[in-house]
Amino acid sequence: MQLQQWAEQAASQQDWSTALQLIELAAWQEPDNPQILCRWGDWLAAAGQPEEAIAAYQAVLEFQPGCPQSIAAWAAVLNEQGQFAEAIALLDQASEQTADLWHQRAVALQSLGDWPQALTSCDSALQLDPTAAESQFLRSKLRLGLGDWSQGSPEYESRLLVFSELRDRLPSFGCPLWQGEDLTNKTLLIWGEQGYGDQIQFVRYLSVLHDRWPETPLLLLVSEPLVDLFRQLAIANLQVATQFTFETESAYDFHLPLLSLPERLGATADVIPLAQGYLPRSLQSEIRLQANPRQLQVGFVWQAGETSDRRYQWRQASKSVPLEQFLQLRLQVNHCQFWSLQVGPARQSLLQNWDWADCDLADRMHSFADTAAVLNQMDLLITVDTAIAHLAGALEIPTWLLLPKFADWRWSLTGSETPWYQSMRLYRQAIAGDWRSVFEQLQQDLNSRPY
Incomplete structure (x- = not known):
């Protein structure tokens, strides 16, 4: 014993x-x-x-x-x-x-x-x-x-x-969770949680919150790569920072994790706010691509982010597509100029293909604001279910989202459209693990797309 x-x-x-x-x-x-x-x-x-x-x-x-x-x-x-x-x-x-x-x-x-x-x-x-x-x-x-x-x-x-990272963080704010009380003459701190994509998807509800209490100061606390992007949100009385580096040390009366906003605001599935996009397309950036004006500019991402949580590793892996599928797609369509927006270790497999190295843009994307500037130069993004899909949808960039047969709850089980983003089209596996038919459809749709 x-x-x-x-x-x-x-x-x-x-x-x-x-x-x-x-x-x-x-x-x-x-x-x-x-x-x-x-x-x-x-x-x-x-x-x-x-x-x-x-x-x-x-x-x-x-x-x-x-x-x-x-x-x-x-x-x-x-x-x-x-x-x-x-x-x-x-x-x-x-x-x-x-x-x-x-x-x-x-x-x-x-x-x-x-x-x-x-x-x-x-x-x-x-x-x-x-x-x-x-x-x-x-x-x-x-x-x-x-x-x-x-x-x-x-x-x-x-x-x-x-999630222990959420449970352990709750007491650190020193004030109560906001339960939906009147925010007149109050300040609310909203803090980002879960993945980057979740935060980009749900930050739209700040606009609903602001419309309800337009004079209420809002403090948004997010990870460093998101700060510059979210500072572009057209919401008055909003401060965005990482950790507690607000321009002035601000007191707040309540705090709330970002993904709790729909529940507190009484949101329903019938009306998803700002599906037409809610981030500006005119982000200031020095990033310029050597794009061929006679070709369709197509960004692509083939691997989803990784997780250390064993409960979700298989699901994350099921989202990813073999890079070879995109390599073949590039050979089968002649009117497209492809750009890799893949970040992380997965991009090394692309760099091993010498004739693809010049399309790799990862070195230019140090934050989501940089990524947004790159996306703004694309005619189309083809991506697996990862954060950049939400960013493109929030920017109203035409996006083709590749989904495993049994996708995450937010994409439901069927259909090629989503109420979350009007500019997004969903491509689903017919058979679990089989991306071949998905890419056959992509090829047909690309060849019929005007440029």
Whole structure:
């Protein structure tokens, strides 16, 4: 027992190497203790060793066939690897149903595109454990994706419990969360959260807030790459800064994470504000491209951002397109001049193609304001689901968004249009993982596009 306690302490500090060594010793001492074996599996999964984790869960089931705890943990590993049908088959073997089992079933069903059944599984999980924040968060996204904002939007607040970076930040502001009170003679601090794309997508709701209280000072706190871009917003009484570097030290009465604005403002799915664009096209910049005026200027991005959160790594990876698809597309259309707007490590694969190196623009884009200046010189952006898609939509740049078969909640499950951005067209996979038919359609549409 002492070894397990030491192992727990090491795991709490994310010292997986020490935790695994200690729990292995504990397992040698008590080889028939399923709790130790299950813990061992949990930490192997956390340390990025899924196959070893599954072996530990299998060992538990030898002692306790149908053990719900082990099956739920094993199913979570399968879900993280994109093996959703296998996860559902495994979940059917449990000797009894628990909230964790229902949650993992919901995750698998959501990822297979069966959102109504996923919603039912979330309901079952929350009937057994009404405090299960991850199930609340998943249910909120399913409801929002299905158009039920009346229930989905309030429940989306559960993300503040799911993500530690949000939960831990809440007390740091020293004032209450804004719950929708009258802001007359008050100052509100709104702080950015989650990814860059989320912040670009939801910053539009500042205009709704300003229209309701035009005299209220608004302080917007965002990551450094977004500051110059958001300073271009046409909203009076708005200050934008990173950390607490406002021009003057300002007191504020309330604070609110940015993605809570729709809920506080009573937003619905029926009317998405400023779908026609809400960032100016006339950003001042010295960036100028050597563009051929007789060709269509097409920007492209093939890889989505990465995440360290195991729960979302498969989903992020499913968004990305092999670069070769764009290389072939370039050969098949003659009237387009292609420009790579890919940033991050993925661009190295482009630079290895010597005849493409001159179209790489990553070195010119040091902030989202720079990226906006580049986008303003494009006739079209073709991109996977990542932050630049939201930036192009906010700028009203024609955008073709490439989506996996089962996309994020904000794009729903079907359709080629989105209420979020009027200038955006959605291209969806017909078969999960297959981008070939998507690019065949892209080629046809590009060849028929005037220039």
